[in-house]
Amino acid sequence: MRAVVIRSFGGPEVLETVDVPVPAAGPGQVRIRVEAAGVNPVDAATRTGMLVEFGLTTAREVQGVGWDVAGVVDEVGPGVEAFTPGDRVIGVSDRLDVPHAGYAEQIVLDADAVAPAPRNATPAEAATIPLNGLTAAQALDLAGLQEGQTLLVTGAAGAVGGYAVELAAARGLRVVAVAGAADEETVRKLGAEFFVPRGADLSASVRALVPGGAHGAIDAAVVGLPALDAVRGGGSFVAVIGGAAPLPLRGIRVANVWVRADGARLAELVRLVDGGRLTPRVAGTLPLAEAATAHQRLAEGGFRGRLVLLP
Template sequence: MRAVVVRSFGGPEALEIADVPVPQAGPGQVRIRVEAAGVNPVDLATRAGVLAGFGLMSAREVQGIGWDVAGVVEETGPGVDAFTPGERVIGISDRLDVSLAGYAEQVVLDADAVAPAPSGATPAEAATIPLNGLTAVQALDLADLREGQTLLVTGAAGGLGGYAVELAAARGLRVVAVAGPQDEEPVRKLGAEFFVPRGAEPAEAVRALVPGGVDGAIDAAVLGLPALAAVRGGGSFVAVIGGAAPVPLRGIRVVNVWVRADGTQLAELSRLVGEGRLTPRVAATLPLTEAAAAHERLAAGGLRGRLVLRP
């Protein structure tokens, strides 16, 4: 079967289409025939060797790549009774040190990293859910805000930010969204009560809307200190990239979200999408063989939603 691997860190040209053996599901695992694989910023960092440089993964002779998958169960290993062959599912490959990951025709995942696919969604739409949806849920849990409190979401038009806005609004939070000026209408449709155009001084703009500052922030755009300045003293701030958390000034509780596979949370996200209460957004789909082009497009910026590879 075909898979995209990295043998030497570098630019998009480091992505190699390789013929590899079909993996077999072991105890507690599920083998999935991949119909769609999401392309995320972490994939670019993996390919370029950034994560290895920070000690988040070790150098391997062959490095798999890709976190998000949507597809069909081909095989279940011993001890798995929650899924059956032929069932449509979504899943997340959250381990970095693997030789085969989501950019592949088939992949093996632990059963607790898999959930039923959302009804009515295309495979491409379903493939946008796992990494960004789970990161948004887990970031909201870390922010630990109560109904009626205010939350700043930077990068609100992106894959992660959009899910964070919609899920926060569903929890009864009052969302202040930061995004490009052209994104105000779609971001408000996701549930943002307040809008700040990207490029404005975030602290001053946010505090003009929420005197004293917001109760918490999810910094999907990795603004760092400028976003922290918009949070009230004693509030909470969630960073989404390792090493990007600002100093916890003014007693603000600053934490990093380190996303983890969670089949229960993933199933709930899938249910929300199936009910039309959570909005997956696909920027474009490309064949698996054009993974390098997908990385180039993502690096260029300006996308709304996720690029998706189709084996």
């Protein structure tokens, strides 16, 4: 089968499409024929060697790339009862130290990292859900806010931020969304009650809308201290990038979300998608062999949603 791998760190040009043996599903695992694989910023961090530099994984001779997949189960290992060959599924590969990952024609995942695919989404749309949806959901858990409280979401028009806005609104939180001025209509449709344009004095703007400051923040845009300053004393702040959490000033609870695979939680997100309450957004699709082009576009930015590779 074909897979995209890294043999040396660097720019998009180091991504290689190679032939590798078809993996077999072991005990408690399923093998998925990949129809779509999401392209995420963490993939670029893998490619450049940043994850090795930060001690999050070891250097390998061959390194796999890609977290998000949507596809069809084509083999189940011993002990798996929840899935059978032919099931359409989505899943997340959250292990970093592997020879190949989501950018591949087939992948083996633990069955508890997989959920039935949404009925009302294409494979490309479905592939945008696992990593970004779970990051948003687990960040909301860490924020620990109650219905009626106010949540600041930076990068609210992005993939993680957009899911965070919708999930927060579904929990009855009042969302202050930060995004580009052109994205105001989009984030309000996702459920934001308040809007602050990117580039404004964040703390002053939020406090003008919410006297005393927001009860919590999810910093999807890695704004850092200005977002922290928009949170009231004793509130909560969640960073979505490892090492990006500021110091816990004014008694604010500060945490990093270290996303983990969770098939049961993923199934909850799928139900929201099928119910029209969670919105996958695809910025564009490319063939698997054009992974380098996808990474070039990822670096350029300027799009909403996620790029998706189609094996």
